[in-house]
Amino acid sequence: xxxxxxxxGAMADRRGLTREAIAALNAAxxxxxxxxxxxxxxxxxxxxxxxxxxxxxxxxLINWLRIHQPQIHxxxxxxxxxxxxxxxxxxxxxxDLQKSIFNILExxxxxxxxxxxxxxxxxxLAFDDRGxxxxxxxxxxxxxxEGQNCIKAGLCFFSSVGTIADTHVNDIRLDLCITPERIVxxxxxxxxxxxxxx
Numbered sequence: 001x002x003x004x005x006x007x008x009g010a011m012a013d014r015r016g017l018t019r020e021a022i023a024a025l026n027a028a029x030x031x032x033x034x035x036x037x038x039x040x041x042x043x044x045x046x047x048x049x050x051x052x053x054x055x056x057x058x059x060x061l062i063n064w065l066r067i068h069q070p071q072i073h074x075x076x077x078x079x080x081x082x083x084x085x086x087x088x089x090x091x092x093x094x095x096d097l098q099k100s101i102f103n104i105l106e107x108x109x110x111x112x113x114x115x116x117x118x119x120x121x122x123x124x125l126a127f128d129d130r131g132x133x134x135x136x137x138x139x140x141x142x143x144x145x146e147g148q149n150c151i152k153a154g155l156c157f158f159s160s161v162g163t164i165a166d167t168h169v170n171d172i173r174l175d176l177c178i179t180p181e182r183i184v185x186x187x188x189x190x191x192x193x194x195x196x197x198x
Contacts, residue, residue: 002166006134010125013158014054025157026057028180033061033155038069041151043113045075045088046121048097048105055123056155062091075113078106079140086144088113119151120144122174127154128164131173131186145172153178160184 001009017025046062049055065072074091081102089107097105122141124133133154135141145152154177175187 001161001164003134003137003164006126006161006164007137010134010158010161011053014125017054017157022054022057022157025180026060029056029155029157029178030060030064032178032180032183034064034068038072041069041072041118043073043075043115043117044119044121045077045117045150046091047123048076050104052103056157058121058155059094061121073113075117076107077140077144079104081138084139084143086140088117117148117150119153120148122152122154124154124156124177126158126161126164127156127174127177127184128162129160130163130167131175131177132164132167132171133174133177134161134164142170142172146170151175 044065046058047055049058062074065074075088076091076097077086077088079086079100079102089109089111090113092107092109096108098108100106120141122133122145124135126134152172152175154174156177156179159179159181160177173186175185177184177186
């Protein structure tokens with residue numbers, strides 16, 4: 001299937017989830033995430049969830065990190081829809097967040113982080129067996145991740161869709177994807193640097 005077909009199906013699947021199902025899936029994602037080996041992760045970039053789109057609740061992951069891995073520097077993005085680029089900011093707590101005109105939670109503080117990033121938790125609607133992903137089609141994360149020497153970890157409620165037919169040369173592959181059932185690896189970098197229990 002192509003990206004448009006996959007995107008439409010994945011968004012319908014998300015809309016069909018009950019509140020109870022979403023809570024159970026989020027709990028399972030957190031369980032898998034918590035088995036990561038974080039010893040080489042000093043700075044971690046993570047997206048903030050759009051509740052209205054039934055995205056995975058990354059606040060569960062953030063709160064777990066702040067308790068169990070407090071040495072990790074957590075970054076969250078701010079999107080500029082006029083340029084399709086993002087800036088990156090230290091997470092200072094939920095009190096520092098506000099919704100943009102696009103209904104996306106973003107940090108209010110202006111100071112940007114421009115240093116090294118060791119891991120990025122990447123939003124997606126679906127992913128395939130090769131590590132390619134389908135997002136909302138704006139290209140924010142492909143632009144951000146181009147040239148980044150970091151572990152790129154997807155987060156998805158559902159299993160692989162098989163093969164995305166219309167991948168592009170500029171599409172960035174994931175190193176791994178966390179699902180409620182298992183962790184799927186696509187690169188030796190991910191499996192050796194941040195081995196997760198299956």
